[in-house]
Amino acid sequence: MQITRAEFKILDELLRRTARTLQKSAAVLPERERAVFSIGYLFCRAADSIADTGVIPRERKIFWIEKFPSLIESGGVEELIKEIQNGAENADEKFLLQKLPQCISIYNKFEPDDKKLISAVVGRVCEGMLFDLKTFNPGVLTALEKTAQLEYYCDTMGGAPGVFWSGLILKSAAVKMSAEEFKNFGKNIGDALQIVNILRDVKEDIANNRCYFPAEDLGFFGVSVKDFRDGSSRAVNPVIKKWILWGLDKISCAPEYFEQISKKNWRLRLSVLMPVIWALDTFELLAQSDILNNKVKINKKNIYLTILKSPVYLFSNRKFNDAVSRKTEQIKDKLVKF
Numbered sequence: 001m002q003i004t005r006a007e008f009k010i011l012d013e014l015l016r017r018t019a020r021t022l023q024k025s026a027a028v029l030p031e032r033e034r035a036v037f038s039i040g041y042l043f044c045r046a047a048d049s050i051a052d053t054g055v056i057p058r059e060r061k062i063f064w065i066e067k068f069p070s071l072i073e074s075g076g077v078e079e080l081i082k083e084i085q086n087g088a089e090n091a092d093e094k095f096l097l098q099k100l101p102q103c104i105s106i107y108n109k110f111e112p113d114d115k116k117l118i119s120a121v122v123g124r125v126c127e128g129m130l131f132d133l134k135t136f137n138p139g140v141l142t143a144l145e146k147t148a149q150l151e152y153y154c155d156t157m158g159g160a161p162g163v164f165w166s167g168l169i170l171k172s173a174a175v176k177m178s179a180e181e182f183k184n185f186g187k188n189i190g191d192a193l194q195i196v197n198i199l200r201d202v203k204e205d206i207a208n209n210r211c212y213f214p215a216e217d218l219g220f221f222g223v224s225v226k227d228f229r230d231g232s233s234r235a236v237n238p239v240i241k242k243w244i245l246w247g248l249d250k251i252s253c254a255p256e257y258f259e260q261i262s263k264k265n266w267r268l269r270l271s272v273l274m275p276v277i278w279a280l281d282t283f284e285l286l287a288q289s290d291i292l293n294n295k296v297k298i299n300k301k302n303i304y305l306t307i308l309k310s311p312v313y314l315f316s317n318r319k320f321n322d323a324v325s326r327k328t329e330q331i332k333d334k335l336v337k338f
Helices: 005-018 022-027 031-052 058-074 077-087 091-107 112-135 147-170 179-200 202-207 215-221 225-229 233-251 254-260 263-286 300-314 317-336
Strands: none
Touching: 005 022, 005 031, 005 091, 022 031, 022 263, 031 058, 031 077, 031 091, 031 112, 031 147, 031 263, 058 077, 058 112, 077 091, 112 147, 147 179, 179 202, 179 233, 179 254, 179 263, 202 225, 215 233, 225 233, 233 263, 233 317, 254 263, 254 317, 263 300, 263 317, 300 317
16 A cells, blocks of 8 residues: 555545544554545545535435445546535535545555455445434434434444444454454444534534434433423433433443553554543533533643643553543543532
8 A cells, every 4th residue: 555645645634624633543543544544534524524415405415325335436426526515514524525536546545455444334334324314304303213223323323433443453453352342342432432422412413403312212201302402401411311321331341442452552552542531521521511502522622631641541551441430430420410
């Protein structure tokens, strides 16, 4: 795989413009992992731009998302770009769509195994996007019906990228546990990262008539979808609390996952460590915020503080485990008062 300096520059710029924290995780990786990770993310991000665009109707979004994984392999993205790029919600999304042919050109340089990893994650993420597009009706505030549906959605949108990332690590580093167990741990961490996204975006999603919290939960806790729209935080907090705890349970495997990666592969360890700490920091904010009325987002100071403190945990499995356990208990303590 021969990725030129100019191509890496394009990837870095695309990540900076579309992924605030992920770009910092990618930047520490060895070149091969950095390139494959970047392309995998950017393909999924481009598909997300298709799903979110307001310039084409839902039927055309479904058409293009269904077709997107094959476009990566066979080409023909020019028609897609022509149809949707003017509907990109911001300049960064438009820039990504314009650079999509170059991303495909880089992808075509990869080894077959790396292309297979990317193809698999793009297919699964597109599956989740299709579920989203087909489930929620524009103009009608709708909740998912079953708990299993939200878990499935987290699996496709977060768990699958976790499996992708685990497969990438397994090509570079030997782990003590079985590959399947390692991938399952990666899936769990990815699930947790996705529920973080859903929880912190709840205000925006409700405004767009999407309630990812299932009717099963709403009925159990005596909550209605209208409570979300009305900003009735006290009413919906038990639902929010349940899914914060679900996410904490999923991410609890992170120390064991981290421990599997040899200290000599410190770049890979660092790229795991930072997203886990950022996710826990976000869970903590969620556990003490009125998320129906305020956007929850860790700030730049928090991001850079994690980077500065990372050497404390990077070469000590015990210290990382203690940090995760301590933060988890702090979050649970806050949830008692939530």
